[in-house]
Amino acid sequence: MAAMNTPSPAVPDPSPDLLQRAAAVRRSAMALGQCSDQERRAAVEAMAAALEAHRPAILAANQADLDAAAAGLAPALVARLKLDPAKLDGAIAGVRQVAALADPLGRRQLHTELDQGLVLERVTVPLGVVGVIFEARPDAVMQIASLAIRSGNGTLLKGGREASCSCAAIVEALQAGLASSVVAPQALELLTSREESLGLLKLDGLVDLIIPRGSNELVRFIQDHTRIPVLGHADGICHLYVDAAADGDLALRVALDAKTQYPAACNAIETLLVHSAVAPSFLPAATAAFAAAGVELRGDAAAMALGVPHAASEDDWGREYGDLILAVKVVDSLEEALEHIRQYGSRHTDAICTRDAEVAERFLAAVDSAGVFLNCSTRFADGFRYGFGAEVGISTQTLPPRGPVGLEGLVTYRYRLRGEGHIAADYASGQRRFSHASLPL
Amino acid sequence: MAAMNTPSPAVPDPSPDLLQRAAAVRRSAMALGQCSDQERRAAVEAMAAALEAHRPAILAANQADLDAAAAGLAPALVARLKLDPAKLDGAIAGVRQVAALADPLGRRQLHTELDQGLVLERVTVPLGVVGVIFEARPDAVMQIASLAIRSGNGTLLKGGREASCSCAAIVEALQAGLASSVVAPQALELLTSREESLGLLKLDGLVDLIIPRGSNELVRFIQDHTRIPVLGHADGICHLYVDAAADGDLALRVALDAKTQYPAACNAIETLLVHSAVAPSFLPAATAAFAAAGVELRGDAAAMALGVPHAASEDDWGREYGDLILAVKVVDSLEEALEHIRQYGSRHTDAICTRDAEVAERFLAAVDSAGVFLNCSTRFADGFRYGFGAEVGISTQTLPPRGPVGLEGLVTYRYRLRGEGHIAADYASGQRRFSHASLPL
Secondary structure, eight states, X not given: OGGGXXXXXXXXXXXXXXXXXXXXXXXXXXXXXXXXXXXXXXXXXXXXXXXXXXXXXXXXXXXXXHHHHTTTSOHHHHHHHOOOHHHHHHHHHHHHHXXXXXXOSSOEEEEEEEETTEEEEEEEEEOSEEXXXXXXXXXXXXXXXXXXXXXXXXXXXXOOGGXXXXXXXXXXXXXXXXXXXXXXXXXXXXXXXXXXXHHHTTOBTTBOXXXXXXXXXXXXXXXXXXXXXXXXXXXXXXXXXXXXXXXXXXXXXXXXXXXXXXXXXXXXXXXXXXXXXXXXXXXXXXXXXXXXXXXXXXXXXXXXXXXXXXXXXXXXXXXOOXXXXXXXXXXXXXXXXXXXXXXXXXXXXEEEEOSOHHHHHHHHHHOOSSEEEEEEOGGGOSHHHHXXXXXXXXEOOSSSSOEEXXXXXXXXXEEEEEEEEEOTHHHHTTSSOOOOEEOOO | OGGGGSOOTTSOOOOHHHXXXXXXXXXXXXXXXXXXXXXXXXXXXXXXXXXXXXXXHHHHHHHHHHHHHTTTSOHHHHHHHOOOHHHHHHHHHHHHHHXXXXXXXXXXXXXXXXXXXXXXXXXXXXXXEEEEEESSOHHHHHHHHHHHHHTTOEEEEEOOGGGHHHHHHHXXXXXXXXXXXXXXXXXXXXXXXXXXXXXXXXXXXXXXXXXEESOHHHHHHHHHTOSSOBOOOSOOOEEEEEOTTOOHHHHHHHHHHHHHSSTTSTTSEEEEEEETTTHHHHHHHHHHXXXXXXXXXXXXXHHXXXXXXXXXXXXXXXXXXXXXXXXXXXXXXXXXHHHHHHHHOOSSEEEEEOSOXXXXXXXXXXXXXXXXXXXXXXXXXXXXXXXXXXXXXXXXXXXXXXXXXXXXXXXXXXXXEEEEEEOTHHHHTTSSOOOOEXXXX
C-alpha cells in the first residue's frame, strides 16, 4: 500500500503516441473478437508459418542480442535469452498447439428463461486488450501472442531490453503472419522503450489485463503501479509437510523432486516441515539425500539436532531461495504446520505427505493456497501438467482465476438478454412473474 | 490513476486495534469456511431468528438515527435510512431466503486424472474475509451479512454515520444469532469510525474483497485508495438504441420503462439513440410520452428538430442523471450507435430495439458491456431478476465476476491434487506420461 500513497515520478503518463497506438490495438481487437473460431485458428497457424519463414532473421536477431549482452549477463539470463534452432522449433510447435486448442469463446455458461419470451444467456467473450511485460525470454513472446490471438485479444508486448532485437524480429514475423489472415496485424503491438513500458501501466480503459512474466521484483513493481488488473504472482513460497503418518520413503522422494527438479521454479518448495514423531527417522536419511543432491539444508534447533547441518534464522522462513537451499523445521502437530504455512506461505502451492486419510483431508480443507497437494510433488502446479494445454501465468490471488491459468484467463463473459418488449414494471406490479427456468446449455 | 500517485494522508494505516480485530475475523472465517452446508444454513437461520427477537431494539435504534438526522438529511436519504416494521420484516424474510439458497461451496468445477493415481480437482471455497462499506441503508447490513455467512466468509461491516445506531443494533442481533450456532460471532465485525473505514482499505492480506454499496463518489474513492479487489461499479450509463427496424410501440414502451421505472437505479437508461430513419415517426410520439411521464428530454439538433424540447450539450453524453432526465441523439447507422456507446458508455447494460435479426446479433456481439439486451428494458439487469436469488453487487469491470453478481462473487476455488508419491521428474524424463483424462464432475 505504501507505494500507492507515494508519488511515483517513475511512472509517467502515457505519451500521445502510445495512447494512439494502444487505441489502434483496441480497435483491431474489437474486430478480432468477432472473428470466428476458424478465422482465429487460421490466424495463429499463419503466425506459426511466418515464424518458420522468418527463422533465419529471428536467429540472427537473437545472436545480435547475445553478442550485445556478451560480457554483462549472468549465465542463467543468457540461457533464457538464447534462442537456438531447437528452442525456436519448439516455440513454433507451441504456437501450432495453441492454434489447435479448443475455442474458449462463445461458450454458454448459463441459459435461463426469465419469463416466456425473455431469455438470458451468459457467454464467454475476449477480455479485449492484454498487456504483457516480460524479461529476457523471447520464446514467451510467441507463446503469449498466440494465446492472445487464439482467444480474440489484442496485445501490447514489452520484452526486456536484452532481448530487443529478438523481440522485434519475432513480432515482425507474427505481424506478417497476421497480414496473411483476416486478423489485422495491428492487433499485436511491440513496445520498445522503458517509457512505453511504464506508460502501459497507465492505459486504464485501453488495456484490460497486465501479465508480467519475470522476476518477483518486476511483478511487485507492476502490481504497485497500476490500477489495471494484474495476473501473476510475486512470491512462490511452497511448503511440504511430512506428517507423523507419512511414508518416509515416499515423502523423501517427493521432497527431493519438489526441491531439486527445477529449483528456480515458483512451484519448488522452500520449506520442509517435519512432524516431530517421524523427524528422528526421516531427517537423518533426508539430510544425507539432500546433501548428495547438492542441497543446503537450514534447520531449526530440533532439525539441527537430527543432522541438518546449517542453522536457519527467522529470515529463512517465508524466503524464496529459488536455489538449492531448503529450510527445515520440526513441528509438533498438524496445527503447527498449518499455522506456519498460514504465516509464511504465499498461497501458491503447499503439500502434505501422509497415510492418514483424516489428516490429509484436514490439510486439504484448511490450507488456503491456490494448490493443495497430497502425496505428490508441488512441481505439478503448472498449466501444462494440469492439462490446460498452455499457460498464461500462475496467480496467487484469492479471486479467480488463480493457480495455473490457461486460456480461460484471457476471456470474460457477457450477459445477453433477448425479449419481446418485456418491461420491468410488469414484474414490479405483480402482473407478470419470473419463471427462472433453466434451459439446456 | 492520479490518485495512486498522489500522497493520500486521508488514508492512514490501520490501527493496532483494527488489525487485531480483523485478524480475529479472519481466524473465525477460517473455521466458518470449514463448516458444513447444514451448519452455515442453520447459522443464517439463527441470524434471522435473532433479528426477529431483537425487532423492538432495532426499530428503536433506527428511530434514534432518524431523530438525530431529522433536519439535516435529504428526503431520499431519509427514505433509505428508515426501517419501518414492514421493511424490517422484508429484510428478515430476505435473510431466510439466503439461508435457503443452494450451497455455493464445495462444487467441483474440474476433475481430471493426470495419470494413474494422480487426480486433480478444482473445488469452490470461500474468499475468506469480505469488507463491506455502505451508506445509509441498514437493510443492506442484513442482506450482505447473511450472504457472507452462507458462503463461509467473515465480514467487516461499515455503515454510514447516519445509520450508526441501526447498524449497531442489527449487528448485535446478528452476532447473538451466530452465538446460538456453531459459527463464532466474531466472524462478523462492525466498524464504527471513519478511521476504521479508511483503515479497512489497507487491510491487504486480511481482507480479500471490498464491496462498496453507495454513491458513485464512494465507490470511486474506494477504488482509488485500496489494493484489495473491489466488487462494484462507479457509473451506470446505460443506452437504448432504437434501430431503423424497430417496432416503434415496443421501443417506446421499453424506453419509458428503462427510464422511469426507477430512475435512480444504475440500470436505468441515461441516453436514447434513435436511428434517423425512424426518428421522424418515433421522436414526436416519444417526446409526448416522456413529457407525460415527467421526463425532461435533452436532444441534439436533429432530435430538437423533431420535438425534443431541450438542447443537450457535450456534457450530457455519458452523464448519469439518476433522475427523470434523458439525453436523446439521432444517429445515422448502427455503427454510429455502437461508436457512441463505446465512447460514452460505462459497460454496464446497453439495449437495442429492432426487428432485424442480423442487426440484433451484430449489436449483441459488438457491445462490450456486462449486459447487452434485445427488445427489453435495461432494468432487468439485476441479480434477483436474473434468478440468482440474491445480489452481492453489480460489477462493470472486464474481468469476471461482472454484471449482477450473486453468491458466486463471494467464492473462489482451489486446486487439490492427490497422488501416491508422484514426482515431476518422471514426466520430465519421459518415463511416465500424462493421461489428462476427464473424470465425472
